[in-house]
Structure formats: C-alpha cells, structure tokens
Amino acid sequence: MSILVVGSIAYDTVETPFRSVKDSPGGSALYFSMAASFFSAVNVVGVVGTDFDLQKIQFTRPCPISFDGLDVQEGKTFRWGGRYYEDPNQRDTLFTLLNVFEDFKPLIPAHYRKSKIVFLANIDPELQLQVLEQIEHPELVVLDTMNFWISSKRTALDKVIGHTQIIILNDQEIRQLTGTANLIAGGQKILEKGPQVVVIKKGEHGAIMMQKQSIFSAPAYPVNNVVDPTGAGDSFAGGFVGYLARQGVFDESEIRKAMIYGTVIASFNVEDFSFNRLVNLTEADLQARYEDLKRMMQF
C-alpha cells in the first residue's frame, strides 16, 4: 500500500559543536518520505519555493517517492535554523522563516484521494483537517503535531485526533496535551479521545506504544556518534508507517515490529546531517540493527 504524507519541506541550517550545514534539505515530509520509502511508495503533498532543487538530492538507492503533489510557488522555501550542543537533547531554534509555507493550502491531487494510509506530519491542525476532508476513505490516519499547535490550535487539533488511528507524540507533547506528568496516565487519556494507538517518542530513551490493553516498550538503538538529531522523530514515523504500509496489516504484532523499524531508521538518520545517512542505506544495514535490538531486549 502507498502512503500519502502532507507536511513541510524545508531548507535547514544546522549548527553542532562539531560541524555545520547551511540550507540542506529537510522538513517533516521529506524526512518521513526518505525513511518510509525503504518499505513502501510515498506520495508527498507540500509546498516549496522556486529556489528548491529536488535534483540536488542524490539517491544511491531506488526511492519510490512521488512529488506529483509538490506545489511550487513563486518565492523562497521554508527555512529553519537550529543549534545543538554537546548534549544532543538540547536544541535552540535560531530562526524560522515560513516563506511560501505561510500560505500553504494543501490540495490533494485527484489520484491521491483514495489513499488508504495518510501521515499528517506536523503542520497546522486546521490544514490537517482540510487534508482529511479531501481523502475518501482512509483506513489508517497517523498524526504528528507539536507544542505550538497544542497550545494555539487546540480545538482543531482535538478534531484531528478524533479522526486519527495512531498518534505519535514526544514525551513533552503528551504532558502538554493531557496535563499529566505521568506518561502512561497521559497515554491512557489520549486513548479515550479516539486513537487506538498512542506512540510516545522519548529520544535517547526509546519509544512506547500504548493500546487500551497493552504496552510495548522499544529502547533507542544505542548510537554513540550522534551528528545531527534533526528529523529523528519524522524518520522514526517514516520507518514506522512505511513498514505498516508494506505489510498492509495494522495489528498489534505488526505495530510492534513497526516500532523497531522506526527506531532503527531514526538511529541511522542522526548519524549524519540532513537525511544523508538514509540515501545510501541498505536493507542489510536495517536488518542488522533490527536483530541487534532484538538481542538487546531478550531475557
């Protein structure tokens, strides 16, 4: 099954204690797609400026990503700048220039409207609702969001959550959304709002998957050379949804495996700037870390 993803496409400027990059391709939709394309075809809907050059992304593996839904607008592409520190859990946003993204109105091409799997990357929940209105009968809607929308667009966000099967949040977002310090209690609150599955991303502490009757806990893959954490969450989501799309089955057993594939892809993604590490990754690389994680969890 193919995936429809709607989200941001950006040029990122990233500073780390070791090295920096300027205007490297990024954004939630691109990180997601690069990761998901290991498993499944991905159709991207987003907006870029006339300065965006898709050709500059060098793929050394076949990536079944379609950019038919890319809206090219006169002007500049969304730009984000951030700085990381010795402790990669610390991040400062240096600038956010929305540019053409400011007036983004997601228009889903006719041939994508029958999409069965939709990933709503982190954008304004009002736009996420507009996306859902254009999809005929989605079977699996997976939602991401962020602190900014939780505080500023709560009504629209709650509506999107009501149409969502799987919601992916980080630990801070779940606390903010539920007003509950305890992650498990917070997850249970969200399960009462509609989603059947809550995935809690905890960065270097791994991720938790909660359903009403069960919990699955995935450790982070131990990476001791984190170069650039940008896109870790989106590439996790890409591996997760991509695997489910390939299997075409969304039961608990597959969701658990999808958590591990998401973890594996995110672990590679942080080993280089942008999604450089993902463009030449092999199936064997993925499988090796999948098996490593299995061993790390056995007793």
Add this chain to the structure above:
Amino acid sequence: MSILVVGSIAYDTVETPFRSVKDSPGGSALYFSMAASFFSAVNVVGVVGTDFDLQKIQFTRPCPISFDGLDVQEGKTFRWGGRYYEDPNQRDTLFTLLNVFEDFKPLIPAHYRKSKIVFLANIDPELQLQVLEQIEHPELVVLDTMNFWISSKRTALDKVIGHTQIIILNDQEIRQLTGTANLIAGGQKILEKGPQVVVIKKGEHGAIMMQKQSIFSAPAYPVNNVVDPTGAGDSFAGGFVGYLARQGVFDESEIRKAMIYGTVIASFNVEDFSFNRLVNLTEADLQARYEDLKRMMQF
C-alpha cells in the same frame, strides 16, 4: 548466597502533592535489604541512633535480614527530608541531618568477612574502601554512589570502582563521572576502568545494562500511581543483587533477568511511602509484573 550491604539507615520525612509522612524508616541499606530479602539472606552493616526502633517495621512476610552489624550509637538517627512535585522526577531536598551517621566507621563483624557478595550502597567512597579491606575474597562487589562523591571524593571513588564488578549509576551520575553526554559512550568509558558491568538507571525510562560486547535495555514498569519515588534506585539494586545472590551465578543471562526483577521491585516500591509496599508483597505479585514486562518487550 547471602549479601552483605553497607549503607545508610535513616528516618525520612517526605512531602508529596497528595500526602506526607514524617520519620518513616528509609536509607539506602534498608531499602536495598527489604528488596533483596525476597530472594536471599541479607546482612546489614550501618549505624543508627538510640531513637531507632526496628520493631516498628511490620513484616507480613518472612524477611531474612540480619541486623547483627547494626551499630547503635548514643544520639539521633540520620534524617533526610524531601519534597516531590506533580512530576515525580522533580525533587527538592529539604534537609539532611547526618547525626550519628556523621562519624560512621563501618566495622564488619567477623562472621560477615567471608561474604562473597557485597553491595556498597551510596556512602563516602573512603568508607566503601574500608569495607572492602575487611572482606576476605569477595566474588561480586556491586557499587552505588552519588553526585556529591563524584565531585568531592573522586580519587577514593576511582579506587572503589577499580575493585567493583558491577556499578549502578543513574543517567546524571554517569554523565558527571565520565564528562560524556551520551550515555552509551559514557558507559563504555566506565567499562574501561574495571567493572565488567555498568547498569544505568533512568527512572521512568527504565534501565540499561552494558557489558563490553553487549547491551540490554529494560523498560520501566508502567506505574501510573507513583506515591513516593524515594528508594526506587536502592530497591532496584536490591531486587537486582538479591536475584543474582539467589541464583549464585552472575553470567549475562542471569544479569538480564536480575535487571527485570530490580525493575519490578522498584515499581512496587514507589506505589507507597517508605517500603510499606514491600513488606506485604507476594512472590505472585512479583512474578505477574515480571511476565508483564516480558510481554512489553516482545516483538
């Protein structure tokens, strides 16, 4: 095999947003012993004042804990006061009154000097060295410490680490000890100093066990009613070392299971003040959560 534990015995005063307790029994050695006694005999060496009343601890299960090594000194028992908040990961120390603990000189009774398993709970590393000098041929030395000793008694601490097989630290301590933000890289540094095993406690994010060639990651048991986190780390260590002592085998397979038993005991301990939840816990309670964790980690 029995365990020798040397550490603090205290009266704790704890405030939480829900309820408070005054002068309830605590301290690293007591929390450890209560937890370890599910699996193995424990011999405690520590100091208390004449105000300490062992009889007040009501056991509803047989606890093979010997207090032959308890030094009762004229004066008051060590007292600690702390306050927790809505988010139980936040804690303020309100007071620390060392009292008789200030002049503690651990004297190991003759019949404990052949102990094969020693748990050095968090006390001054110079005292920990004095303990080790009195033990004839320990097979398994397990070490705990804290930020205060890492900064103030580094030379002595490094000596203790050199005699330690298993070191148990929390994430902040490992960062402080190694000057490394990345926990995995930090753990690897410590493995070069002597210990064969590093256990990293991460509170609600579980615990990691590292050896030179392998990593095991245990999630926290999902507790949504944390009443009092005091003693979580010591009860984890108690379950961990207690299980190993019962098995009498310290290989990786047993160490992984020990991590899970430590996790289980700590999860019960935080559900009530002091170690109230541990005094009437049953083997079946433990086993149920052990199996829950197994299910939480399977894919």
